[in-house]
Amino acid sequence: MSASSITSRIRCLNKTQRLSAAGVSAIVVAALSLSLVPAHAETPAQPQTEPQAASAAPAAFSLDAGAPQAKVIQASLIEQHSTAEQLVKAADAVRAKQAAAKAKAQAEADAAKAKAEAAAQAKEDAAKRSTEVTTRSEARTPVYANNLDGWISEALAIMKAKGIPGSYDGLHRNIMRESTGNPNAINGWDINAQNGIPSKGLLQVIQPTFNAYHVPGTSMNIYDPVANITAAANYAADRYGSIDNVNSAY
Structure with a gap:
């Protein structure tokens, strides 16, 4: 799997996580709204003309109805987050492997270049020494007088x-x-x-x-x-x- 495909999947997972989080918030809000209404309350037939006295005790409410769904979504988000982390690590490993391969190739290329340059320099030095020897030999050739x-x-x-x-x-x-x-x-x-x-x-x-x-x-x-x-x-x-x-x- 390439680093680009892993990154794309991570982006997709992040988007899914955002959508899931929004869904969880909506469900929790709905559950709270439903739970705030007393279970024994009835819809009045006619609007009250006079405010009724407040109850002595607040109506009881519970989040039990929404809890199972919230737990399922939470577990899903945790699983997606874990998968995203694994994909990030896999992408990092791929990039590290690619970087190591590139560094190795560069090192081999540099070594080959250095070897070629050394061989060329050695050849040039040998030719130079040969020329110097010939020149010295010619310089040592005695010139005899014509007598x-x-x-x-x-x-x-x-x-x-x-x-x-x-x-x-x-x-x-x-x-x-x-x-x-x-x-x-x-x-x-x-x-x-x-x-x-x-x-x-x-x-x-x-x-x-x-x-x-x-x-x-x-x-x-x-x-x-x-x-x-x-x-x-x-x-x-x-x-x-x-x-x-x-x-x-x-």
Whole structure:
């Protein structure tokens, strides 16, 4: 039963109670009126011309005739009142149940919203951290000078990442002996030149050796300083254990 239907019934009961109360009043008044007339009184045939003397004792009267009906109506009113109270309590219970259900639904909706917002925030934070890491990584990427010192330093970083042994001193020493630091140096007189494959670059590498020991990620140009150094160091590591062990033509 809905709260609105219970309220409607209560209103109907209140109206019935008012009507019943009015009926009880009318019955009581009628009973009183009838009881005030003495049971032995007779209707005079003619109006009295002279006032009669008052009785020494008042006429007796009784409400016994109306009492049974009044008790029945009173019992009915009490029963209706009890029913009305029960309906009011039932309506209050329905409203309380509806309010609890509404509060529960709202709490669940708020929890779902908070969870979705937390997930979105976590995703946003993760993306932000990823961007920050990338930015820091890019910021840490060293910029090497475009000179012999810079070429050797960059070549050493690549060699370390690839597991190729060698030191700054070993590279610098062999470069100065082979090309005096000129990345475009070319040997046109040794046996390799006589065979048509002259040595080239900082560490005077012939093309077949460069191709065989080229380090991935570096240029394929044999005259590129970093590519020439790393390929030569890779070859020396394979043949001599390290470029540091090379002290003459190799």
